[in-house]
Amino acid sequence: MGLTSSCCNQPPGATDAVLDDIPLDAKAIFPILATKNGADLTPGNTNLKMLLTSAGLMPETTKGVVQRYKELSGQVKGKGVLYLLDAKLKTLQWQDHGGAGDPEKHNDQKYVSYKREPDAPGGKPAFKDGKLLMKSQAELSTIGYSSIEYALKNNQHYSNGHLSVLAQASVGEKVPVYLSYFGFDGDLTKSGKPEYKILMAQGFWQDGEFTMLRSDGQTPFSKDDYEAKPKYVQDGSISFKPVKDEEFAKVVNSVNTVWSCGGVTWSTVMALQPYFVDDGKVLDVVNPYGKAILDAVKSGTVVYVGQSAGTVALSYNIGPLTTDPTDFQLETDNGHMEEMDLDFELGKKMLKPGLGEYIGIPHRLIFRPHLHFDYDKLRFGGRAVAAQRLAEDLTDISAHDIYCITCSDYDFHAGKGDCVEISAGGVTYHVGHSDKTHPLSENARNAIKEHSKRHGWSWDKDYLAAQPGKNPPEGRSFKWEPSQGEVHAAGPKSQKPFRIYASSDGLLAHSPHHGES
Numbered sequence: 448m449g450l451t452s453s454c455c456n457q458p459p460g461a462t463d464a465v466l467d468d469i470p471l472d473a474k475a476i477f478p479i480l481a482t483k484n485g486a487d488l489t490p491g492n493t494n495l496k497m498l499l500t501s502a503g504l505m506p507e508t509t510k511g512v513v514q515r516y517k518e519l520s521g522q523v524k525g526k527g528v529l530y531l532l533d534a535k536l537k538t539l540q541w542q543d544h545g546g547a548g549d550p551e552k553h554n555d556q557k558y559v560s561y562k563r564e565p566d567a568p569g570g571k572p573a574f575k576d577g578k579l580l581m582k583s584q585a586e587l588s589t590i591g592y593s594s595i596e597y598a599l600k601n602n603q604h605y606s607n608g609h610l611s612v613l614a615q616a617s618v619g620e621k622v623p624v625y626l627s628y629f630g631f632d633g634d635l636t637k638s639g640k641p642e643y644k645i646l647m648a649q650g651f652w653q654d655g656e657f658t659m660l661r662s663d664g665q666t667p668f669s670k671d672d673y674e675a676k677p678k679y680v681q682d683g684s685i686s687f688k689p690v691k692d693e694e695f696a697k698v699v700n701s702v703n704t705v706w707s708c709g710g711v712t713w714s715t716v717m718a719l720q721p722y723f724v725d726d727g728k729v730l731d732v733v734n735p736y737g738k739a740i741l742d743a744v745k746s747g748t749v750v751y752v753g754q755s756a757g758t759v760a761l762s763y764n765i766g767p768l769t770t771d772p773t774d775f776q777l778e779t780d781n782g783h784m785e786e787m788d789l790d791f792e793l794g795k796k797m798l799k800p801g802l803g804e805y806i807g808i809p810h811r812l813i814f815r816p817h818l819h820f821d822y823d824k825l826r827f828g829g830r831a832v833a834a835q836r837l838a839e840d841l842t843d844i845s846a847h848d849i850y851c852i853t854c855s856d857y858d859f860h861a862g863k864g865d866c867v868e869i870s871a872g873g874v875t876y877h878v879g880h881s882d883k884t885h886p887l888s889e890n891a892r893n894a895i896k897e898h899s900k901r902h903g904w905s906w907d908k909d910y911l912a913a914q915p916g917k918n919p920p921e922g923r924s925f926k927w928e929p930s931q932g933e934v935h936a937a938g939p940k941s942q943k944p945f946r947i948y949a950s951s952d953g954l955l956a957h958s959p960h961h962g963e964s
Contacts (some may be wrong), residue, residue, distance in 0.1 A: 492807025
């Protein structure tokens with residue numbers, strides 16, 4: 448089932464097309480479900496100030512996107528940044544439980560937290576005086592597994608949220624930076640009340656440098672503190688401590704920006720529920736962590752910026768949209784490992800999390816970041832197509848059309864990608880910009896040459912650009928509503944292509960860019 452409405456990125460005179468005419472990978476916005484009732488035109492919440500990103504906000508992020516963030520953050524009174532770490536807990540605990548300490552179990556992994564020579568699967572583990580030598584935080588940082596305390600101190604960013612962009616500090620000004628996660632593993636007391644803890648840490652950004660404070664909120668970290676193996680458990684640590692519900696709510700409403708990290712989507716979905724969910728049932732008990740955050744976003748008190756999982760979690764539906772794990776272990780207390788089965792805990796919330804609906808995101812949107820093009824195989828990774836699997840689950844339960852919005856990463860580490868803005872009750876798509884080029888392997892070059900001959904065009908370059916060359920360096924944006932239908936990001940129906948024209952199966956007739964040969 449598909450829609451046949453015209454596209455707001457479609458050239459004048461182009462004919463309408465049903466969903467299957469052009470691959471989903473070439474579309475920035477498309478319906479995954481069409482119903483007899485049409486689109487949900489319930490007005491969106493005009494208080495919302497949200498950027499739902501794929502590649503985050505970094506110093507090199509497209510200028511137009513950074514400028515829009517500054518404009519949105521200028522509309523709220525608070526000062527400071529709150530990083531939500533729930534999606535990152537599995538990553539943050541990796542040093543202890545994902546790849547450390549036991550070469551017999553982990554030495555065939557690509558990444559480990561101990562030293563080995565060479566540092567590759569099967570490499571020889573390094574010992575000194577009979578003790579396994581562990582990698583430093585600096586070494587772990589190169590593979591994305593350092594502590595957040597170290598990352599913010601030495602890299603100034605975490606989960607592609609850079610403090611030089613987010614904090615917006617004047618010379619000499621101390622801008623508070625908070626870190627938080629929710630400690631709830633589904634346990635209830637005998638009286639049926641949820642057992643939980645809210646963990647929070649604090650630091651500050653001043654004159655281009657981050658300083659972490661110990662859990663007393665006053666003592667700055669020493670050099671050794673940043674290098675120490677971190678703990679992210681419900682008991683707290685040198686930096687994190689359990690805080691009262693009221694204290695956390697006060698912090699949420701005092702900051703300017705809530706940064707929702709990438710990682711395991713389901714962890715964010717679980718943590719941000721406004722009411723506790725246990726064994727698939729929504730309890731009549733307020734979740735003070737999730738509700739404090741969502742209510743601040745809903746009221747427009749803070750700017751919400753999602754990165755990856757922090758974006759997907761706000762989707763109207765998720766279900767099979769993501770392949771993030773639902774069953775894994777987390778250390779909840781020192782030395783105690785808890786089996787997390789979020790599929791069981793969330794129940795129906797797996798398909799319809801309700802977070803975006805609660806805060807008032809319009810038009811039943813699902814968000815699909817990280818559309819990735821493989822420059823060797825010359826095809827997309829299939830993230831857009833995966834939305835079709837979700838549609839099969841929604842056919843009999845949705846009263847209105849459901850739309851998917853995809854965002855590409857053109858240069859992820861530089862923070863260059865597309866993003867979606869939800870504000871003033873509407874939807875704005877921000878097209879990212881990148882002038883990055885990717886060298887092609889001999890196999891890829893030969894494949895393009897063969898393909899181009901069959902379709903009457905030529906390609907003699909030894910590289911592909913991440914984007915067609917006519918996109919402005921400052922980026923561009925367009926507003927969207929359901930009446931405009933599909934938005935074509937590439938191909939013959941795209942007036943201003945900003946994506947390589949290919950599918951998850953490979954090159955298409957007008958590849959690599961429609962109009963560029």
